[in-house]
Amino acid sequence: MTASASPALHTSTLTSLPLLARGKVRDNYAVGSDRILMVASDRLSAFDVIMGEPIPGKGELLTQMALFWFDKLGAICPNHLTGEAPESVVRPDEVEQVRGRSMLVQRLTPLPVEAVVRGYLAGSGWKEYQATQSVCGVPLPAGLTNAAKLPTPIYTPAAKAAAGEHDENISFERTVEMIGFDHASRIRDLSIALYQAAAAIALEKGMIIADTKFEFGLAPDGTLVLMDEVLTPDSSRYWPVEGYEAALAAGENPPSYDKQFVRDWLEQAQVGGRPWDKTPPAPRLPQAVIEKTAAKYREALERLTG
Known part of the structure; x- marks a missing residue:
């Protein structure tokens, strides 16, 4: 295709x-x-x-x-x-x-928790770690650098936001208050298991899944069901293994198969002569950025399924 x-x-x-x-x-x-x-x-x-x-x-x-x-x-x-x-x-x-x-x-009846699992320190997690040596309230060892692999994957849930709003990072305890201990703990455990299984499969294809998010819902009989989309470059940070070590050593974002290319461009984009404030409307994407992003998505699928 x-x-x-x-x-x-x-x-x-x-x-x-x-x-x-x-x-x-x-x-x-x-x-x-x-x-x-x-x-x-x-x-x-x-x-x-x-x-x-x-x-x-x-x-x-x-x-x-x-x-x-x-x-x-x-x-x-x-x-x-x-x-x-x-x-x-x-x-x-x-x-x-x-x-x-x-x-x-x-x-399904969706549960209002974004089940985020992080295996590497990246993006907003890296920024938060620099300030607090933790991510979403999960303490981490000292001395980690941008893109570093975490000792074990961590679960950092978020409250699902309305369209146009930012998802809010929340504690596991808050998810218990929202959906009850049974659902909260099962979502946490399933999410980590799903991430670990997927990360192992992706690594065999030469791809690192740095982090991802899952969504769950309840079937009429109460069964917990994985829903929405799963492990795409829209919900996950994919890095090719080649180039990772060099980026890690330099403290830079590794090359990616996800939206990071667009995010990096937007970080330096200007609207009316000033940096974009990350509110609508978005800056117009140049054709080169559109084509590079399309190629990244295509390459990710071909590498994963090839």
């Missing part, structure tokens, strides 16, 4: 199904009362702001990668896939909007 397989889709426009919500990347439609059609658009968000320009092929690449991981990790935790074809629930003239970029899933 190539990035030019179909035109870029910034926003889907299905009319045969009721629209439930548009997220940063996905448009969700109701299919009866028990299923949801999740359409992965080519939208890109960074710093919780949606960019105005789509990344061609991104939605298809994200969907293929999520399906790869749902298959690999099914023994650890049930997931929300129904196994039914997304094309079967839309009109014939809408098929091209969903083909290759959609999942038909169970409708």
Whole structure:
């Protein structure tokens, strides 16, 4: 599959199904009362702001990668896939909007916790460590550097934010208050197990998963189910093993397969002669940044599944 397989889709426009919500990347439609059609658009968000320009092929690449991981990790935790074809629930003239970029899933009751697992010190975690020698309240050893591997993966949950708001890092204890000890502890344990299994698989392909986030929901019978998307470059920080050691030694961000390329560009972008303040509207992405980002997503999928 190539990035030019179909035109870029910034926003889907299905009319045969009721629209439930548009997220940063996905448009969700109701299919009866028990299923949801999740359409992965080519939208890109960074710093919780949606960019105005789509990344061609991104939605298809994200969907293929999520399906790869749902298959690999099914023994650890049930997931929300129904196994039914997304094309079967839309009109014939809408098929091209969903083909290759959609999942038909169970409708669950989502739990309002972003289950973040970090195996390496990066991004906001590195900034927080420099200030407090901890990440989200989890104490860490002294002397760690940017991109350092942590002694063991740590669980640093966040409260899921409304569209346009920043997710809020919270303690495990706070998640217990929100969803109860049983769900909170099971999500924590499952998330670490999922991360460790995925990190081992990715490493065999020459890729490091520095951190990731999972989302869970409850089925009608109370079963805890892995939902949304999983282990894509939108929810995970991927680094190729080559170049990692040199970046670590230099204290720099390693080369990445995720949105870090866009984040790094945005950090130096200016709006009206001043640094962008990370609120809408976002700076217009140059074509070179769009093409480089599309190539990164494509390379990540090819390397992982090749």
